[in-house]
Amino acid sequence: MSPIKPIANCLSAITIFLSLSACNHTPSEQSESLKEKRSQTSERIGSPQLLSASTPISEEKKLAQEQADVVLIGSELEGLYLAKAAADEGLRVCILDPRPAFGGQVLQGEMLFLDATRDAHRKSLVQGRVKELFDGFKNGQIRKIHDFQHYMEKLVKGIPVTQAVRIGQVGKVTGVDGNEHISSLTYTTSDGVQHHITASSWVENTDYAAFVNQLHVTRAPGLEKLYGQSKIEYMGSSYMMKFKHVNWKKWLSVFNSMKLEERKKKFGTAFLTESYALSFDAVTKAYKPTSDRLFLRGFNAINQLNGDVLINGLLIFDVNPADDASVNQAIALGQKEIPFILELFRKNLPGWENAELNGFPPYLYIREYNHYETAYTLQASDLLSGRMFDDNVSIGGYPIDLQGITANKWGVEMGRPDKYGIPLRSFVLKGYDNVLMAGKNVGASAIAYGSVRIQPNTSTAAESIGVLLGELRGTKYTVANVPAMEMERVQHLLAMKYHINVIGVRGENRVQGWSKDELQKLDTGEINITTYKHKK
CATH class of the missing domain: 3.50.50.60 (FAD/NAD(P)-binding domain)
Incomplete structure (x- = not known):
């Protein structure tokens, strides 16, 4: 049985075509x-x-x-x-x-x-x-x-x-x-x-x-290579936690009234504004899940207004999104655990005294699946050097954030790029001239993926590629062989018409002067730039 159940009225404004003419509508x-x-x-x-x-x-x-x-x-x-x-x-x-x-x-x-x-x-x-x-x-x-x-x-x-x-x-x-x-x-x-x-x-x-x-595709090494595991495992999935009757105003007021030392002792690393809350890791670290497959990390909470709060913080390990049984089992684990987490929040967070559960999502937040080879695979060194490409379709940025797996539940940060280019080639499936990879399927190493995966990076790329497909229609070119002049023409069109600027951008090089060997080790994870001392 599929783990996904439709949200009520989710498709109310979407036209679903199951007829013969489903995809035969005439172009404009x-x-x-x-x-x-x-x-x-x-x-x-x-x-x-x-x-x-x-x-x-x-x-x-x-x-x-x-x-x-x-x-x-x-x-x-x-x-x-x-x-x-x-x-x-x-x-x-x-x-x-x-x-x-x-x-x-x-x-x-x-x-x-x-x-x-x-x-x-x-x-x-x-x-x-x-x-x-x-x-x-x-x-x-x-x-x-x-x-x-x-x-x-x-x-x-x-x-x-x-x-x-x-x-x-x-x-x-x-x-x-x-x-x-x-x-x-x-x-x-x-x-x-x-x-x-x-x-x-x-x-x-x-x-x-x-x-x-x-298709005939090659899976690229995943996080199992970084951690020396024989078993394939993906970054932990999240089961989003939904609460109601939270007094966010009280939470913020008490938080702001506390002295910094008092706040740090009670909440650990913590940030709280009118709209969101981050970390509160002293609270989450004190929690002991009922299963080894579960982990309550420092959380991201959003104020949905009117007392509703949504939190990303409950990780579930060893989930295979291609296996319905695996996903169903993970959802069941999450639904069983969240009532206990609610009690933790009621006792430790001001304004949460009367909080209640607000239902459960019908599905998981899946961070990662298999990485498949694309025409170009982005590496950590590309990101940290601020590399730009002639076929840029997006400008990326975000810390290289590897969420936890069973071997390292807290996860690890592998560096903080300034900004970097994301090329068309990283969305073209290797060996195919008309298969494109969107969103989480972007061609990036398991390490580089920690940054590239973030929604704005790949959403902008997808829009750029959609425009490119329209511009290539009727030509002899495919996404696998776009000439430089045509690519540049489309990039200028993206800037003028779609407010997407992917040319003339420069990113800071955080690995300036590094040797080829050091960069190689950066890409394999043998070197973590956050702890490594480079000798000039």
Whole structure:
């Protein structure tokens, strides 16, 4: 049984297409004009040579036939920016979600505490369409589940979304440059109808690589290599904790009235404002979970107003997001534990005396799954050197934050970059010319991923790529072979039209003068820049 249950009315404003015409809507007039404009200057891509057909033609004719320009697999927030941008460019886009309910980490996992990205001088790096979300979060207009629901519904308005699909066979052809090219996909909807869809581009946008796992891909080493484990394990998942009847005003008042030494003794490292609370690690360290798979870390709490508080702080280890039984078991552990954590907060946090549980999310906040090889894999040294790329699609920033696993429950920080470039190549699946990786699927080493994974980094990249796909339509180029001049043209368009600046940016080099050997050890985790003393 799937661990995900739909939130009430979650899809009220989303059009779900389960019919034959699900992805066959006609491109807009803008798309047609773009097509005409580019056909005057660009040669059309040649017909690829058939390598293997996953379904015989005689069987294909029996299936519901569909066409699209871009097919997004999964409904995680980050990839929706790609879908929206591509649709705005006039491309035919559809979303096929293997999960039975829409919204992934945000709407189902209710991970509503947003981490902003900033450079070393605290200047915001959030840009593009995702900035609207972060601005709304900061000013209190987007705090509760229905606010996020409304926001995400706007992103997919007019884009066909089909939930609970079962992915079937994949059709492959040989691309003009020798890479594999996905030509089609067979999938089954919840009503048992089989569909056969063709598309130009395919986007992996689930938290467990539901589509890419069907392909010939290479898994890159994960955190198990850093910690010397033989067993594959991912960063701990969070089960978001929801409370009501919290007197945040009292909490803030008492906190601010305390002397610094008194505050530190009672709460440890702690920050509290009108909107959020961070750490309070003296409180969480005193808590003993009922299971070794659980850990209460220093928390991130958001004031959702009217007494409602949402906290990210309960880690659950050894969760496999590709295994429903594993996810269900983790959810059960979390639901059993949170009442005990509530008692801890009632006793130790002023203003929490009358707090109560406010329900449970239907899903987890999954931080990490397998890392697969992309055309370029970002490394820790790229981030800490402030490296920029000719094919930048986003400017990233955030500490290299590796959340805990069973071998190191507190996790570890591996350094604090200023800002760095995130290239298109880190979203192109290696060996394929039309498979893109969105959000958590970004091509980064297990260490670099600690920073790159943060939502604004990959959301901006997804929007940039959506625009790029629209600009490439009708040309001979694919995302795997965009020439430098074309990439630069699109980057200028991103700056002028979409307020996404990815060129002319410089990041501080935190590893200036380091030897090749030192940088290599930085990338493998043998050196942690936060403790290492570099000799100049």
